[in-house]
Amino acid sequence: MSDRLPTGSARTDDATTDVATDGGTRTDDATTDAAADGDAVTAVDPDALLRVEDLRTVFYTEHEEIHAVDGVSFDVHEGETVGLVGESGSGKSVTARSILGLVDEPGRIEEGAIYYRGEDLTDDNWDAHRGDIAIVFQDPGGSLNPVYTVGNQIREALRIHQGLRGSEARERAVDLLEDVGIPDARRRVDEYPHQLSGGMQQRAVIAMALACDPDLLVCDEPTTALDVTIQAQILDLLAELQREENLAILFITHDMGVIEDATDRVNVIYAGEVVERAPTEALFEDPAHPYTRALLQSIPGRTPPDEQLPTIEGEVPTPTGPATDCRFAPRCPAAFDACTTFHPRHQSLDADGTDRTAACLLHDDTHDRTPAEAFDGTDGFVQSDGFGESGDGPHHTGPHADGGDRS
Amino acid sequence: MAGTAEDGTMGETAGETAAETSGPADPRQGPGGPAADSRRSTVLPTNSPLLVWAGIGVTLFLLEAGAFFDFVVGLLADTAIAAPAPGPVTSVKPTVVDALEGIERTAESLPTLLSRETVPNGGYWTGQGWEGTFLGLSPAVSWGIRVALIYAYAFAWAGWALLGYRLYRREIRTVAWSPRDDMVDRFRTHSWGKFGLLVVFMFVVMAVFAPALGPTTVEENMRNSYSYEMQYYDTGADEVRTTLIGEANLDSQSTGSNSRVMPFTYDDYGRYHPFGTLPNGRDLFTFITAGSRISLIIGVLSVGLSAFIAATLALTAAYYKGKVDLGSVLLSDAIMAMPQLLLLIMLSTVLADTWIGGIYSGAFILALIFAGTGWTYMWRALRGPALQVSERQWVDAARSFGQKPRTVMRKHMLPYITGYLLIYGSMRLGGAIIAIAGLSFLGLGVAPPTPEWGRAINLGQDYVTTGSWHISLIPGILITLVVTGFNALGDGIRDAIDPQSDTESAAAGRGGGA
Numbered sequence: 001m002s003d004r005l006p007t008g009s010a011r012t013d014d015a016t017t018d019v020a021t022d023g024g025t026r027t028d029d030a031t032t033d034a035a036a037d038g039d040a041v042t043a044v045d046p047d048a049l050l051r052v053e054d055l056r057t058v059f060y061t062e063h064e065e066i067h068a069v070d071g072v073s074f075d076v077h078e079g080e081t082v083g084l085v086g087e088s089g090s091g092k093s094v095t096a097r098s099i100l101g102l103v104d105e106p107g108r109i110e111e112g113a114i115y116y117r118g119e120d121l122t123d124d125n126w127d128a129h130r131g132d133i134a135i136v137f138q139d140p141g142g143s144l145n146p147v148y149t150v151g152n153q154i155r156e157a158l159r160i161h162q163g164l165r166g167s168e169a170r171e172r173a174v175d176l177l178e179d180v181g182i183p184d185a186r187r188r189v190d191e192y193p194h195q196l197s198g199g200m201q202q203r204a205v206i207a208m209a210l211a212c213d214p215d216l217l218v219c220d221e222p223t224t225a226l227d228v229t230i231q232a233q234i235l236d237l238l239a240e241l242q243r244e245e246n247l248a249i250l251f252i253t254h255d256m257g258v259i260e261d262a263t264d265r266v267n268v269i270y271a272g273e274v275v276e277r278a279p280t281e282a283l284f285e286d287p288a289h290p291y292t293r294a295l296l297q298s299i300p301g302r303t304p305p306d307e308q309l310p311t312i313e314g315e316v317p318t319p320t321g322p323a324t325d326c327r328f329a330p331r332c333p334a335a336f337d338a339c340t341t342f343h344p345r346h347q348s349l350d351a352d353g354t355d356r357t358a359a360c361l362l363h364d365d366t367h368d369r370t371p372a373e374a375f376d377g378t379d380g381f382v383q384s385d386g387f388g389e390s391g392d393g394p395h396h397t398g399p400h401a402d403g404g405d406r407s
Numbered sequence: 408m409a410g411t412a413e414d415g416t417m418g419e420t421a422g423e424t425a426a427e428t429s430g431p432a433d434p435r436q437g438p439g440g441p442a443a444d445s446r447r448s449t450v451l452p453t454n455s456p457l458l459v460w461a462g463i464g465v466t467l468f469l470l471e472a473g474a475f476f477d478f479v480v481g482l483l484a485d486t487a488i489a490a491p492a493p494g495p496v497t498s499v500k501p502t503v504v505d506a507l508e509g510i511e512r513t514a515e516s517l518p519t520l521l522s523r524e525t526v527p528n529g530g531y532w533t534g535q536g537w538e539g540t541f542l543g544l545s546p547a548v549s550w551g552i553r554v555a556l557i558y559a560y561a562f563a564w565a566g567w568a569l570l571g572y573r574l575y576r577r578e579i580r581t582v583a584w585s586p587r588d589d590m591v592d593r594f595r596t597h598s599w600g601k602f603g604l605l606v607v608f609m610f611v612v613m614a615v616f617a618p619a620l621g622p623t624t625v626e627e628n629m630r631n632s633y634s635y636e637m638q639y640y641d642t643g644a645d646e647v648r649t650t651l652i653g654e655a656n657l658d659s660q661s662t663g664s665n666s667r668v669m670p671f672t673y674d675d676y677g678r679y680h681p682f683g684t685l686p687n688g689r690d691l692f693t694f695i696t697a698g699s700r701i702s703l704i705i706g707v708l709s710v711g712l713s714a715f716i717a718a719t720l721a722l723t724a725a726y727y728k729g730k731v732d733l734g735s736v737l738l739s740d741a742i743m744a745m746p747q748l749l750l751l752i753m754l755s756t757v758l759a760d761t762w763i764g765g766i767y768s769g770a771f772i773l774a775l776i777f778a779g780t781g782w783t784y785m786w787r788a789l790r791g792p793a794l795q796v797s798e799r800q801w802v803d804a805a806r807s808f809g810q811k812p813r814t815v816m817r818k819h820m821l822p823y824i825t826g827y828l829l830i831y832g833s834m835r836l837g838g839a840i841i842a843i844a845g846l847s848f849l850g851l852g853v854a855p856p857t858p859e860w861g862r863a864i865n866l867g868q869d870y871v872t873t874g875s876w877h878i879s880l881i882p883g884i885l886i887t888l889v890v891t892g893f894n895a896l897g898d899g900i901r902d903a904i905d906p907q908s909d910t911e912s913a914a915a916g917r918g919g920g921a
Contacts, residue, residue, distance in 0.1 A: 097803075100807050102803050102806060102807060104728050104729075105727070105728040105729025105730070105732075106728075106729060127809065130807075130808060130809025131808055131809055133807075134807065134808060135803075135804070135807045137800045137803070137804065139800060142799060142800035142801065143800045143801055143803075143804045144801060144804075145801040145805075145818075145819050145822075146586060147586065147587075147822045148818075149582075153801075156805070156808075156810065156818075157808045160808060160809050160810060161808065161809070190581045190582065191582060192582060192585060192586070194586070195582070205804070208804070208808070209808070211808070212808045212809070
């Protein structure tokens with residue numbers, strides 16, 4: 001957010017020229033690396049069950065445009081669990097709603113495409129694929145209409161997607177409730193949502209989603225409202241359902257612990273942008289983006305008990321315009337001058353070029369990495385030992401440490 | 408409506424439960440009762456409470472079946488007469504009307520317990536006793552018995568409905584508690600609301616049984632009083648004579664202190680007037696009962712239409728938001744900006760001579776105009792709650808699995824605003840009754856001689872300071888009472904729906920602005 005910086009306006013002017021010159025140098029000088037750096041990295045697997053490409057969802061309020069989702073790309077393959085993790089306000093839920101076509105006025109999907117089995121949903125194709133993608137919301141109580149019985153609501157979905165009515169639908173609803181582990185389902189099916197506990201409600205909501213017979217289940221913070229033991233049960237249930245039905249799951253959460261338990265691959269989202277994507281294990285072993293690193297450090301279990309738990313100061317900015325800088329820069333302990341003038345692109349961090357990327361200038365050797373004086377001593381820094389000025393991961397910094405070609 | 412949708416599912420589940428009584432033991436079953444035995448009723452001391460309940464209902468209906476069919480057929484016939492002939496096939500209409508009138512006559516011949524034929528009060532004194540009245544009792548007592556019977560009958564229906572609700576709640580429904588129970592229970596402890604319900608109930612009964620309640624009929628006493636004869640006892644000549652009702656009315660006028668027939672008195676022709684007579688000698692009570700029917704019909708029709716328009720628009724705008732919402736705001740603001748009274752006067756004058764203006768003495772067109780101009784107030788009250796419920800997750804959940812927009816609105820959003828509809832509907836109904844009375848008072852609105860409360864006040868306003876003060880006072884008090892009743896009912900419903908009304912912050916609850 002350049003306008004939050006003391007030298008904002010001056011720098012924005014620089015930025016345009018910087019980008020121009022930079023773009024020029026890149027096309028001229030960089031060779032194989034540059035090709036991989038560009039669109040090739042952000043492109044997603046065309047065979048994926050769900051492909052989200054450069055999704056931009058904008059909300060138009062009276063005062064400003066809010067770019068809640070600003071160029072998000074990722075994919076989900078059949079039968080795998082992909083995580084989408086970020087702080088509150090980073091655009092996770094809007095991404096989920098965009099995928100399901102639930103973006104209401106004053107919001108609009110302005111750009112990008114959402115391919116389900118190769119078909120672009122943003123061409124108003126949602127109705128053709130209703131039920132193929134089902135969603136489980138955060139607040140289980142809220143997803144169930146309090147004036148109807150649980151069975152009634154499951155039958156509603158069954159009628160639409162499986163054409164079942166009457167006693168047939170009722171039997172199927174009981175089966176579904178049994179599948180999601182609700183004991184005494186035959187009695188529970190006639191109960192009202194308020195008669196179920198939070199965990200049971202979430203199971204009922206999952207049953208409702210399964211009634212649509214989906215291939216992809218979008219779980220928008222499905223465990224956040226539940227206590228830890230119930231959380232574990234719901235995660236187990238989801239894993240089991242995934243095995244049985246070959247479900248693909250898009251798992252949206254702010255809880256890194258849940259991500260570690262439940263997902264195969266992760267996309268870290270910050271201020272409407274994916275800043276890092278990686279296989280879960282690799283991400284936890286060796287986070288590439290300073291934001292990811294900060295997120296991991298703030299998990300209580302990962303810090304020695306006698307040390308103070310590091311936090312990320314400040315909050316997620318609300319993007320009100322196209323990105324001209326790194327949106328994490330004001331909070332980033334590793335930020336340098338170029339971070340405020342150049343919008344980082346995804347850089348491949350892997351040999352094969354697509355599996356692991358991060359959008360950080362630390363991994364882009366085309367930039368000068370002198371520490372940004374403008375930020376010294378200002379708030380927004382994590383004052384923690386783990387963070388050097390230019391990133392502490394030797395694997396990443398090593399080859400690029402002085403690789404800037406601009407002087 | 409929400410209730411219907413839910414009741415439908417309830418019925419379904421109830422049926423299934425009955426079919427599998429041998430299943431899991433019912434916790435509410437009486438102690439010691441074998442599982443195969445059907446549940447023992449806690450409401451009625453019988454094994455088949457539903458059957459008994461249905462039996463009571465059928466019996467109650469049969470008592471008045473004649474009047475019911477008479478009413479339905481009469482309504483159809485009136486509509487057929489009033490409606491314009493459909494195209495060039497003009498020969499069809501008379502045939503239809505004839506057929507309907509034939510059926511009407513048959514319906515009239517059906518026996519009815521609470522008719523003026525069964526309990527007559529229009530008799531005459533013979534010098535020794537009353538002739539033509541119920542069991543030879545005086546006209547006042549006969550009339551009193553009929554009124555008491557009618558209200559007893561109406562309360563029997565109310566009791567029957569209450570019994571049905573308790574049966575449903577205790578015996579049929581599978582769940583022990585539903586959120587709606589709390590609303591009913593809260594209303595039961597709300598004295599002001601119960602007072603409103605009682606007043607509204609009495610008013611509705613008066614409107615429904617209007618033809619049987621009055622000591623005489625509108626047709627005989629007002630519309631065609633010179634076509635009907637009556638017998639009376641001439642004290643001077645000591646004999647029973649016959650005269651035209653119109654002539655008798657001329658001698659029964661209330662026009663000040665010298666000539667008047669006060670409430671609860673007989674006139675010179677031995678006719679009993681519970682509310683006295685009008686300045687033109689007609690019976691005020693008959694006038695009031697007939698007027699209550701037309702007030703209620705206009706009120707219910709206009710508020711019903713308003714509610715329908717308001718709810719549809721509020722739900723559509725809340726569902727689609729954005730431009731649709733903006734459009735509805737502009738539309739309602741435009742309509743609100745028009746002066747309602749001026750529009751009413753203008754339209755009722757312009758449309759007075761058209762076929763639509765003739766339906767029910769102009770009441771129908773009045774209801775339409777009231778609905779067309781009045782829905783905006785209801786829509787204002789509904790818009791907020793509708794927008795609120797559209798943000799609820801279950802609406803998104805329903806949308807996400809592909810429910811049709813119309814079904815989402817009806818099934819998942821409408822139940823949430825039904826409470827507001829009831830509150831504002833009840834209050835608007837009182838307002839509509841005042842508005843109709845106001846128009847009649849100004850000499851507009853429902854065309855004479857069809858009775859309307861406001862006209863009674865207008866007719867009596869010259870005599871307010873004289874001995875005939877009852878003409879304006881009685882309808883005035885009744886209007887006040889009925890409107891208060893509707894408002895009290897609305898208050899009661901609001902507090903019943905709002906769970907926070909138990910605590911002290913009732914004003915912050917739902918419909919707090921009502």
